[in-house]
Amino acid sequence: MQGTILILDGVATNRIILKVQLSAAYYRIVQGTDLVGLRDLVRRTRPDLIVTAMKLPDGTAEDVKKILSEDPPQAAIPILAIGNQRDRMARLKALAAGIDDVLEQPLNDLVFQARIRSLLRLRDGAEDLPAMTGEVLGFAEAPTAYSGPSRVALVTAQAETGTVWRSQLASKTRHSLRTFRLGDIQGLMTQPVPDAIVIEIPRRDPAPALSLMSELFARSSTANCVVIALAEGAEPHSLADALDRGAQDVMAGGFDAEELALRLELDLARKARRDRLRSTVRAGLRAAVLDPMTGLYNRRYALPYLTSALRDTIGTRGDLALMMADLDHFKQINDHYGHAAGDAVLIETAQRLRLMFEPDDMIARVGGEEFLIAIPGVKANDASRIARRICAEINGRPFRIAGAERPVDVTISVGVVTISAGRIGAAGTDEQLATRLIDQADQALYQSKAAGRNRFKTIEAAA
Known part of the structure; x- marks a missing residue:
């Protein structure tokens, strides 16, 4: 069903x-x-x-x-x-x-069925899933009233028609109105894109208008726009086609300023709810995988990322370096200067680390003062050079702490494990291998701590 x-x-x-x-x-x-x-x-x-x-x-x-x-x-x-x-x-x-x-x-059964499909598509794709996700994960946002005003584009076959529509609609709606000719896709896509697009479907030649709807629905910048088709005298199959191509509304009777104003208000309110739900879910999902203090990824994100990176490494016969880094004597900073100072050191450490790496690399805070770094495509020699840079980046510049008389020296120890696809054994799943690599990086970190701190230790994975 x-x-x-x-x-x-x-x-x-x-x-x-x-x-x-x-x-x-x-x-x-x-x-x-x-x-x-x-x-x-x-x-x-x-x-x-x-x-x-x-x-x-x-x-x-x-x-x-x-x-x-x-x-x-x-x-x-x-x-x-x-x-x-x-x-x-x-x-x-x-x-x-x-x-x-x-x-x-x-x-008309063709139009009736298409209208039902469009309403169900709006409900299923834009409201049920985000609302359910927010409720289950605990970050659903309370509904708020739609405010506007919004940007509305009027797209017509003839410029004169657009001018008449705008003149009659202006007194009925609070939204900002602009007119475009059919085929002016470039102007329609110019930022900021409209919130709603009203498209005339000419009875004699509906193809350009229907093609425009498909184009709007396919582009990420306009896929969530409200689209209303005005199709006075159009054949039923054109009306149904418009709905199936993404139109939220079809006005078969043609332009009626009062009715169009009502439909715009209803559709834009629905769009605002969808946008708000998407934003809430997106923010909630980010919060679920990010450390709130440093903005780095957290442990929940790190293991799935490493599992995926290992799978890619094996598939491309490449290399991967994994580092476990830990600030030295961090407890002394908290004890001497207070936890607010310790938090400031962690935040600045995260900023310094972030500037060192590419967007494809992964940096996660996985403990109080522990950071896990995964770098795809890096061999053992390059990994050692990067670990040396990490130590220099942290201990090369003292940290300024509010309330401290002078900047505070901070050092870091790093454990590095490198792995090549050709040396990976077949035993265990990708997730088990990722867990073993984290353990080995932790062992390498312990060795660098035991050797006097403020240094790194590199080992080859025993996977």
Whole structure:
């Protein structure tokens, strides 16, 4: 099954027709007749989409939206309303209430199915996963109101059409409006890219507009833009094609400033929620693998990285150096100057180390004053030279500490283990090999400490 759809309609014949249409597309169908017990029905059946008649025996589609909005988990369920032909005021009222879209009878099955696919795609790809991830990992962000204003591009076949649209829409919306000609992909991509793009689909030649939608959907800079297609008199297959190419909305009746303003507000609010969720998840995932004090990677990131680096080393018959570095007598800094001073030393150490290495190298803080460094493609001689530079970088310049009368000398000890693909044994998994290498780098560090500190010790991996 592709998902669960709840059909709400007081007329049995309508429900039967809709069930036949949607069951043929392999959706699981749940049916209801009115608003009584709607919350329990939704909670029990967990629909991915609700298709409702504009008028129910005891209410309207707007009442369905109001009931669901009172329960946050249910508020995100898309609602598609079906109304009478050419009832513009009812359509505008429904959109103003937050209904995701209104289709008019008689339904065209091609457009109907495409609209359902687009709404489910928006829900599945942009809301469920980030929300679930945030909840499970504990960094979900409380929803905030959408504020705007946003950047809106009006793309038309003729420049004069764009000018008319902008003039009529300007008094209906608070968003910033710019006009473009179809085919002006370069201008459309100029930073900052629009938040929403309204595209005219000419009836006689829809291909350029549809190609533009595919182009926008394929580019990372515009893949998350709101796209609204205006297609007055267009064939049903063009409307369905626009939805399948990434349009969030299709206005089959053509340009209507009031309706377009409502759709922009609804779609941009939805986009703001998606962007906020993506940002929250991205920040949470970064926090999960970064040390909050130094900004370096943490141990949680280090082992998977090393496992992957070893796999690449084996696959390319290359080399890899692994270093375990530890600040000498760090406890004395904490005891003498305080933990704030110790933190300052760790932060500056991380900064000095970061400047020494390339972005592809990995530096992680894996203990209080311990750092793990993995450098792909480095042989034993080069690894020794790098370890010597680390020692010189730390002890070559004293550390300035707030409250200390003079700069404080700090030294570091380094244990280095190098490995070549041709000398890696077959025993154990990549993760087990990575763990053994970390242990061997730790042993080399112990040897450099035992030899007097402020030095490095290099060994070849016994893997």
